[in-house]
Amino acid sequence: MAVTTKEFSLNHLAIIMDGNGRWAQKSGLPRVAGHQQGVETVIQIVDECVSQGIHFLSLFAFSSENWGRPREEVDALMGLLLQFLSSQRQRMLDDGVRLRVIGDLTRLSEPIQKALANAEKETSQGQNLTLILALSYGGRDEIMRAAQKIAQSALDGDLDINKLDNKTFSSFLDTGDIPEPDLLIRTSGEVRISNFLLWQTAYSEFYFTDVLWPDFNAAELRKALDDYRRRKRRFGLTDDQLEDL
Known part of the structure; x- marks a missing residue:
């Protein structure tokens, strides 16, 4: 894990987008209005990440636990997802934004799976920003699915289990070809990561607002990026070792 300067560049930003329901409640609006406004925030933040030269943006859009919410809210969220894919298609193409989706997509409806697959294919040439939507996603579930893939690969004779290391394990995760997040932001005042990118955030910086x-x-x-740039990331090293590097 290379450390080059005191002021670290930010390659991958992850965000737990929290507080839509509370925003709607404070405004005297139905919960879906909070989710609608949250989509507008997503559009603004994607634009800012492109401007800031951030190459990867992971958004926790819908957790595996969110399936337990009222059916009408889940349906509304899925409708907003389809609307986002449709309305932002050309913008992503124009801005060089590539869409990636992670999570247990088998739980999503067939029309949504198809729309996501089409959006991923259409934007696959984007070079400026990879937008990663975590849908029907849970960190423990992802690790479990990776372990199952590893076990099957070993049974098939494609993997020597004695040579399994962190790098190989990571390659079986949904984010196998994506660098680990440098910074994780969570909004709304909650100070937990709620089963998001458990493996990948082992050395991420956290910012809670x-x-x-x-x-x-x-x-x-x-403001969050300025706070991040004032930090010193050690990755287990001492200050003297960082200075040497």
């Missing part, structure tokens, strides 16, 4: 997701704008993102 009381700002609800619908109110989180480009200025708030820049």
Whole structure:
């Protein structure tokens, strides 16, 4: 894990987008209005990440636990997802944004699976930003699925289990070809990672803010990035070792 300067560049940003429901409640609106405003925030943050030269943006859009929410809310969220894919298609193409989706997609409806697959294919040549949507996603579930793939690969004779290491294990995760997050942001004042990218965030920096997701704008993102750039990432090394590097 290379460390080159005191002020670290930020290659991969991950965000737990929290607070849509509370924003709607405070505004005297139905919960779906909070989710709608949250989509507008997503669009703004994607634009800012492109401007900032961030290459990977992972958004926790729908967790595996979210399936337990009221059916009407789940349906509304899926409708907003389809609307986002349709309305932002040309914008992603124009801005060089490539879409990737992670999670247990088998639980999504066939029309949504098809729409996601089409969006991934159409934007696959984007070079400026990879937008990773975590849908029907849970970190423990991802690790479990990776372990199952590894076991099957060993049974098939394709993997020597005695040579299994962190790098090989990581390659079986949904994010196998994506670098680990440098910074994880969570909005709304909660200070936990809620089963998001458990393996990948082992050495990520965390930034928690009381700002609800619908109110989180480009200025708030820049504030988080400024805070990150003032930090010293050690990766288990001492200050003297960092200075030498």
